[in-house]
Every structure is written in C-alpha cells, then in structure tokens.
Amino acid sequence: xxxxxxxxxxxxxxxxxxxxxxxxxxxxxxxxxxxGKYDMMVLNGDIFDLWFDWxxxxxxxxxxxxxxxxxxxxxxxKLVMISGNHDFWxxxxxxxxxxxxxxxxxxxxxxDGKKILFTHGDLHPEFDVxxxxxxxxxxxxxxxxxxxxxxxxxxxxxxxRLTRSSRMKNFMQPQKTAGLKKYxxxxxxxxxYDYVCMGHSHQPEIMEIGTGKYINTGDWTSHHTYVEIRDxxxxxxxxK
Ligand SMILES: [Mn+2]
Numbered sequence: 039x040x041x042x043x044x045x046x047x048x049x050x051x052x053x054x055x056x057x058x059x060x061x062x063x064x065x066x067x068x069x070x071x072x073x074g075k076y077d078m079m080v081l082n083g084d085i086f087d088l089w090f091d092w093x094x095x096x097x098x099x100x101x102x103x104x105x106x107x108x109x110x111x112x113x114x115x116k117l118v119m120i121s122g123n124h125d126f127w128x129x130x131x132x133x134x135x136x137x138x139x140x141x142x143x144x145x146x147x148x149x150d151g152k153k154i155l156f157t158h159g160d161l162h163p164e165f166d167v168x169x170x171x172x173x174x175x176x177x178x179x180x181x182x183x184x185x186x187x188x189x190x191x192x193x194x195x196x197x198x199r200l201t202r203s204s205r206m207k208n209f210m211q212p213q214k215t216a217g218l219k220k221y222x223x224x225x226x227x228x229x230x231y232d233y234v235c236m237g238h239s240h241q242p243e244i245m246e247i248g249t250g251k252y253i254n255t256g257d258w259t260s261h262h263t264y265v266e267i268r269d270x271x272x273x274x275x276x277x278k
Contacts, residue, residue, distance in 0.1 A: 039077050039078065039149045039150055039267075039268075039269065040075065040076045040077045040078070040266070040267075040268050041076065041077065041078045041079075041080065041149060041154075041266070041267040041268075042072060042075070042076040042078070042079045042080070042264060042265070042266055043079075043080045043082055043156065043235050043253075043255050043264060043265040043266075043267065044079070044080070044081060044082065044085070044255060044258075044264045044265075045081070045082035045083050045084055045085070045122065045158065045236075045237025045238070045255040045256075045257070046083070046084045046085075046122070046237045046238065046240055046255065046256070046257035046258060046259065047061075047065050047084070047085045047086075047257070047258040047259075048061075048084055048085075048086070048087045048124065048257070048258065048259050049062060049065055049085060049086050049087060049100065049103050049258075050062065050087045050099075051086075051087060051088065051097050051099040051100060051194060051198075052099070052194075052198050061258055061259055061262075064258065064262055064277060065103065065258050066102055066103065066106060068262075068264070068277045069103070069106035069107070069109075069110065070106060070109075072110055073106075073109050073110050073113050074110075074113040074115075076110075076115050077114075077115060077116065078115060078116045078117075078118070078147075078149075079110060079115050079116070079117050079118075080117075080118055080120070080145065080156050080235070081107075081117065081118065081119040081120065081138075082120050082122075082156050082157075082158055082235065082236070082237045082255060083120050083121055083122025083123070083124075083125065083157075083158025083159070083160070083237050083238065084122030084123065084124045084125060084158065084237060084238070085103075085119070085122070085125060086100060086103075086124060086125045087124055087198075088124055088125065088194070088197050088198075089124070089125035089126070089127060089128060090127045090129075090185065090186075090190075090193075090194075090197075091127075091128065091129040091130070091131040091132075092129065092186055092190065093129070093186070095190055096131055097190070097194065104136065107136060107138065108136055111136070111137070111138070117136075117138045118138065118139055118141065118145055118156075119132055119138050119139070119140050119141070120140075120141045120142075120143075120144065120145050120156055120157065120158055121140065121141070121142050121143070121158065122158040122160060122237065122238070123158070123160040123173070123238070126142070126176070126177060127182055127185070128140050141156075143157060143161060144156060144157040145157075146231075149267065149270065150267075150269050150270035151270055152232040152233055152267070152270045153229075153230060153231050153232050153233075154231065154232065154233040154234075154235060154267070155225060155229075155231045155233070155234045155235065156235045156236075157234075157235075157236055158236065158237050158238050159214070159217075159218045159221075159236040159237055159238030159239065160173065160238050161173075161221075162217050162218055162220070162221035163214060163217045164213055164214070164216050164217030164220065212239075212241075214238060214239040215239040215241050215243075215254075218236050218238065218239055218252070218254065219245065219247070219252050221234075222234040222236070222247055222250070222252035223247045223248070223252075226247050226248050226249065226250035226252075227248060230249070230250075231250050232249075232250050232251065233250060233251050233253055233267070233272060234247075234250060234251070234252055234253065235253045235254075235255065235265065236252070236253070236254055236255075237254065237255050237256075237257070239254055240256060240257035240259065240260070240261070241254055241256065242254055242255065242256025242257075242261050242263040242274050242276075243256075243274075244272060244274060251272065253265055253272060253274075255274075256274065261276065262276055262277045262278070263275065263276050263277070264277065
C-alpha cells in the first residue's frame with residue numbers, strides 16, 4: 039500500500055507576500071504530481087490556514103487546492119482529513135461535496151501489518167493549559183454560529199490577523215516537539231502502535247521510541263516535507 043501523509047501546509051486564503059505565493063505554488067505542484075501515485079492520502083491537520091464553510095459559501099481562494107484533492111481522489115486514492123488547530127470548523131463541504139471524511143482528533147489504520155496512528159498533535163502540548171481551554175472554547179457551537187453570521191469578507195479579514203500571529207509562534211515553540219514525543223511514547227507503550235504520525239511542530243523527524251516510531255511530517259511553510267509509507271516502510275521526503 040502506498041500512503042502519503044501531509045500536514046501543516048497552512049495554505050493561505052490571503053497571500054501577504056512572495057513567500058506565501060511561493061509556498062502555495064509548491065503545494066499545488068506537489069498535489070498535481072501526487073495524482074495517481076498513492077492509494078491513500080492523509081491530510082493530517084493545518085492544511086488550510088483557516089477553514090470555514092458557511093451554509094452556502096466556501097472560501098474561493100481554496101479552489102486550486104480543493105480541485106487538486108478532488109482530482110487525486112478521482113484517480114482512486116482514498117483521502118482522509120484530520121482536524122488541526124487551523125482547520126477545525128468543518129461544516130458539510132468536505133463530507134458532502136468532496137466525499138472526504140473528517141476526523142476531529144485522530145485516525146488509525148493497519149496497513150501492511152503496521153498499526154498506524156495519525157493525529158495532528160495540538161491535543162498534546164506540553165505546559166499549555168491555556169491552549170487546551172482555548173481549543174475547547176473555539177469548538178463550542180455558539181462561537182461557530184456567531185462566526186457564521188458575520189459577513190465572510192469581514193470575519194476572514196479579522197481571522198487572517200489571528201492565524202498569522204499563531205503561525206509565527208510556531209517557529210518559537212520547540213517545546214511543542216517535546217509534548218508530541220511524550221504523547222507518542224505513551225501511546226506506543228499503551229496501544230502498541232508501530233507508527234505515530236503527527237504534525238504541528240513543523241519539525242520533520244523520524245525517531246524510534248521503544249517498539250514504535252514517532253514520525254513528524256514537518257511543514258510547507260519552510261521545509262516542504264511529506265511522509266511516504268510504502269509497503270510498511272516509512273520515509274520523510276522533501277519536495278523540490
Ligand atoms: Mn498545528
């Protein structure tokens with residue numbers, strides 16, 4: 039089985055500078071080339087800088103990306119999406135129009151004899167009670183409802199500022215990695231996973247932990263990395 043895992047593309051709906059444009063171009067050409075190459079593609083969170091779909095509206099700036107996902111799926115590749123901390127407000131667009139299932143916290147499979155867990159990682163921060171609270175608050179239905187009542191042009195302008203500041207923080211939190219590895223160690227021991235595949239820290243890495251492996255897909259804001267699991271063998275690759 040050929041599995042491709044990607045996370046933390048942070049595809050922007052507003053291109054603020056050349057760096058944003060360059061990163062977005064790389065994402066799009068990678069996805070174009072991925073067509074027909076995999077049996078499964080796992081979108082492991084923070085693919086979008088912010089996801090929101092209203093009752094009748096989607097963010098048109100995401101069309102190039104969404105259209106490529108649909109193309110990949112049309113070639114017979116199974117896609118799954120796991121929520122990140124930038125894309126968690128899903129209405130029905132993914133399920134109904136792309137037919138891609140959404141997993142709020144995690145997704146697991148057994149492929150070629152390997153027990154694999156996919157989870158974005160924001161659920162397992164170290165020393166971050168404030169974030170855990172924020173996470174619960176922002177997923178509260180009242181907040182989502184309020185956001186959906188604002189005009190998209192207005193709410194997305196506000197949100198652009200918020201997500202931008204959170205994206206910059208990513209580079210300043212190496213302790214995120216420590217929290218992810220701690221969780222990987224815990225879950226490998228407890229549930230005997232061979233691979234625990236995460237994102238969030240933006241640090242591409244494969245590390246042996248006991249009988250399993252902690253795998254991080256890295257990001258597309260600076261590393262342009264993804265993970266391939268082919269016939270049970272795992273490898274980090276860089277797209278150039
Ligand atoms: Mn994240």
